[in-house]
Amino acid sequence: MRIALFVTCLADTLFPDAGRATVRLLERLGHQVEFPAAQTCCGQMHVNTGYLHDALPLVRHYAEVFKDCEAIVVPSGSCTGSIRHQHAMVARRYGDEALARRAEAVAARTYELSELLVDVLGVEDVGAYYPHRVTYHPTCHSLRLLRVGDRPLRLLRNVAGIDLVELPDADTCCGFGGTFAVKNADTSTAMLADKMRSVLDTQAEVCTAGDSSCLMHIGGGLTRLRAGTRTVHLAQILASAPEGAR
Amino acid sequence: MTPRDEMLGRIRTALAGDPPGSGAPGSGAPGSGASPPAGTPAPAYRTRGDLDSPALLDLLAGRLIDYRSQVRRTAPAQLLDTVRAALAERGARRVVLPPGLDLPGLGQPRPGQASTLDGVELITDGGLSAQELDQADGVITRAAVAIAETGTIVLDAGPGQGRRALSLIPDYHLCLIDAAQVVALVPEAMARLHPDRPLTWISGPSATSDIELDRVEGVHGPRTLEVILISP
Amino acid sequence: MSRDTRAVTFLGLPTAPRGVGHLRGAEPFPVAARRALADTQLRRNLGKATRTIRAKRAAVVGELPDWEELRDAGQAIKSETMAHLDRYLEQLEASVTARGGVVHWARDATEANRIVVDLVRATGAAEAVKVKSIVTDEIGLNDALAAAGITAHETDLAELIVQLGHDRPSHILVPAIHRNRAEIRDIFLREMADVDPGLTDSPAALTEAARMYLRRRFLSAKVGISGANFAIAETGTLCVVESEGNGRMCLTLPDTLITVMGIEKILPGWEDLGVFMQLLPRSSTGERMNPYTSMWTGVTPGDGPQQFHLVLLDNGRTAALADQTGRQALHCIRCSACLNVCPVYERVGGHAYGSVYPGPIGAVLSPLLTGVEDNASLPYASSLCGACYDACPVKIDIPSLLVHLRARHVDEVADTRRVPSPEAVTMAAAAWVMASPARYEAGQRVGRLGRLLGRGGRIRRLPPPLSAWTAARDAPEPPAQTFRQWWRAEHGDTR
Structure with missing residues (x-):
């Protein structure tokens, strides 16, 4: 299957490993990955901060760049959520029904990574090997906007060598929330403190999630504390393979 | 313009931009009566339970106990004995009865009259003051309907139930429920109740969780609720 | 296409007036939240309480x-109600009047307070007993009564704790959720004249003290004041849902009952109430059914109050109704499930919201009632995690409403400022960059200058406003190679 990657501006710029791992994983599973070079940003930050008018050209741009793609994969629950639940709304708010329809059509072919693997490609065992103690943070938008359910956990449980430990209060927000982390930095930090406490309670060496933004937040807190637990994107774990397996 | 006209005008202004035909699909015109207009689809939620009578009574008893009510089961012929036993255990000396409370074997006292049962003074309400009600040890009432799934009894001020203050001020409420009065679900109870009557829904003794969400039974309403379930 | 969405959102309808009631805080949410977050006792009280009630509800x-x-039915009934609110209110007025009640219409808090004060005065009473009612907190009724020389006794245990503590409610259901048992004992010892000085701090002992304190007041009360959980247009039935029996006391024993109700609390028909009697208790206290619910229709001769007044309150509700997106906030049945699942509320508590409506629903309802600019920080008091939407028994899409109100705020600021705010400039610039692949890539090159700030892959200090991030968290150092540079190196240029 030909799969277009929407890497997201955040992963492109700050977390390219998550994008590279997504490509490696899908190619290992026998699929062809393309990267439409004109892609930029889904506009989630603009929408969620209230700048819907500024997001409008980004909505139009996404619909244009990916209009001919059969399946689009996004290594981010929140960006997928924005594309699926906000793009058409933004277009309609400014009276562009034609764009809203195009945005809905593209959104229907846009999948978060675990959705693509489990629902579209029908894989739960991706042949990964990752001999580490790992805990999984489900991220709010994957959990409640996309309803990915236990798909990421099903994928992780099939990883060879992994020591997967349950995260207490997993479904509680880490406190990122985009510009929330800056506008309400104190509250965000309090939420992060509790999330880090949960992560550290698991004694995991790795905290994973399907969203670089939440990981940037949790990871930023953990390294500040020299906590000894690192954050790794779900794609990177699923892309890991035993030596020589490639 | 009166405040009334202005508020209604504001609402019409606020709604003026709505697309025609908006509102809930299938909703009837206002004032169409208690039953839904013809053509309204049946609700997707449950409107009828599927338990037989013994299972229904068991469920009700379990739910009542779960919320700290006391429950006795009895047959119609043993009702008076069961009441007697309950009052004796409670140690009640003065108990209020609503007009029309028909206890087989006790006769039917007129409002304002008193009688005795095993030395317990039974006073039939004829307009007792709040202070007088406060002096009573308890009250015995019937009910209009009971809801098994929620452990709820509903009083509608009908015969044997009396005005609302009776089941409120005395600290002990003994409620008699016939098996035929028990329904499974809230919607079934709604269908049996009439909104013209003052209704009191009671699910266990009064309670509060206002301090650290610790549940404490017994605040202002009766601190003890005892239910006698009557079935042949 | 127009940037101005106000044509469909405002319609010139008046919002809740300033200077009366409690819908506006004295300071922005982040400032109030900072102080609340530093209160470790508060954090502990809230964490314990919300955790308990979340488990019960689930x-x-x-x-x-x-x-x-049931949630779908609740949502549909409320949508239908709002779509024909004028007709249902007229119907309710007719049904209540036919059963001997008197209906009053109050355009705002000031008018509602004046109506209630006049009604109490007409009875000659100098005291009234009150059932817990957020709407009377919203309009500041107790202050208005006090100014008229009338003492209002709060009778709900938590409201009593708040009243005796000269405090403000901090939760819709449990207004004293921010107090623990030791604090409550201290308040009772200080404020209750006849209390046993040996009072312990067990919840049972504190509850008993409140029972004794209020009993005499109940038995001698001449006027009761309540809110309403529901009112049935078809039948004229009012409904109050409670636990302690204080509601039954206030609704049954006084000769005069005055009920203040927001116009959105109405339901069309009798059977609709059956849906909400299942949704509300489970969402609210986490019980299958609350201990007591009272339903009454007008006046019943010989049973309960013989004078019944119903005050229908607007106070910004029609302005909320005019916002077609925001309107669904009026579906709220005040269960407080959204507060209990909200990670923001759990950490800062209710006072930080400044309004009697705290938590996620308050963050949308308060700005809708007052106008966004009077509560401009509230729509941002959320990480948009969505837990509130899942918990809401009538499926109010609170996260989408928050975003909608943020957009209203941004549009209003843009319309009123001659010079755009620094944030607006940043956002517009970012969008301009992101809308073009070439500008975007150029932007990435500039951003990579951030590598100069980094040590060991981490940036420990960023300039404002991003310094708020690095106050508590490291920021990632931009990598040597972006994803697209890697792709180009590996795959060559595509498209």
């Missing part, structure tokens, strides 16, 4: 096989 909601169908 258990009783899980018992119902048709919970989602």
